[in-house]
Amino acid sequence: MIELIGLFPTRSNRVQWVLEELELPYTFLKVDFKAGDTRSDAFLQLNPNGKIPVLRDGEYVLYESAAIANYLADTYGDGRLIPPVGTKMRGTYYQWLFYCTSELEQPLWTAAKHKFALPEELRTQAVMPAVKYEFDRAYQTIANWLEGREFMVGESFTCVDIFVAHTMAWANKAGMDMPAAHVADYMARMMGRPAFKRMAEKETVAFSKAVG
């Protein structure tokens, strides 16, 4: 049985979206890092970094959202969500997946760390102009690439679309400027997918149960 360990809304949504796209049965164990759940001995045995998401597939444990997404697509995708190994398309897929996690996401994570994740004495607002500068550059690179394209890679939906749409949604929440209309259309298309809606619905139900 597959178990996703994470929290809504965090990078664990990327993994949950993959699970929903592949229509795999899974359970979702919620852990709240703000409440210290990810610092317990039991959690640190799974991920010594004390971070979510973590995936358990039987005895097998994996962390890092991009690694988990690739593992799931390779293992259970049956040709869906990831181009075949050894093709140029797979190379392009890796290019954008790594670009997303190292260039597009990095300034957002820097901003978040200086807002809440770092110890208070290490936080500074002085990083914010660099955050904006770096995000704008990465956003523009992706906006240029998306011009005239339906998906980030090739002619079909892949994990890269999940990562880019998730990260852009994060940027939106963080108040970044994202002026390109075709990027907004792309995001609306990605978030209009049945798998995304199923994930959002599950979260709404779980959230209302938790607060109700």
Ligand SMILES: N[C@@H](CCC(=O)N[C@@H](CS)C(=O)NCC(=O)O)C(=O)O
């Ligand atoms: N590169 C990791 C980043 C994981 C990460 O930083 N997760 C955040 C939540 S989105 C977290 O667990 N933060 C808790 C902390 O930093 O203590 C991935 O993509 O999985």
